[in-house]
Amino acid sequence: QKEVEQDPGPLSVPEGAIVSLNCTYSNSAFQYFMWYRQYSRKGPELLMYTYSSGNKEDGRFTAQVDKSSKYISLFIRDSQPSDSATYLCAMINLVSGGYNKLIFGAGTRLAVHP
């Protein structure tokens, strides 16, 4: 079983839709949770970064962490064609991994069509 599971998609939605992207994880030692966006032929760029359970909002993006269920989500409101990319969840286990050893999910490919 992989430490971090993420549905690869692809996910295709119309412009303006609310998008929900999810990851599950098996290791309860994960403490930091991140979402990266990766455009085609580019490196990943950080979108959201949370430490605790709960919600964190940044513009049209909301990150949600439920440590009891080992489940994290990223919601995108009013999705735009420019949101079309691969979304990667990533986690850090400070106990065994030290600072910044990110464990990535496989990424979900999102296409927002006009």
Place this chain on the structure above:
Amino acid sequence: EAGVAQSPRYKIIEKRQSVAFWCNPISGHATLYWYQQILGQGPKLLIQFQNNGVVDDSQLPKDRFSAERLKGVDSTLKIQPAKLEDSAVYLCASSPQGEPSPLHFGNGTRLTVT
């Protein structure tokens, strides 16, 4: 702020040949990472440097992969000899030292081994 620079952008080699990738991190970033991203998968950490020293190389195939970071700045990753399964995008990232902080990724080198 200039981003993480990587070269070359693309490389095609035959199996059993050798190849080298170069990375210049963001100025002042003490930590440098090399990730391997196989098509359809999330990035996987190969090696992490803190200044000149190796922090984690547990997933580096040391029989064929080597990496160095001279003077705590630029880094090179070498593969010798290459195998077909080494076809991937090799991403370099950097971050400041200390507390978990966002990784800044370069755009990667896409390697094709034929």
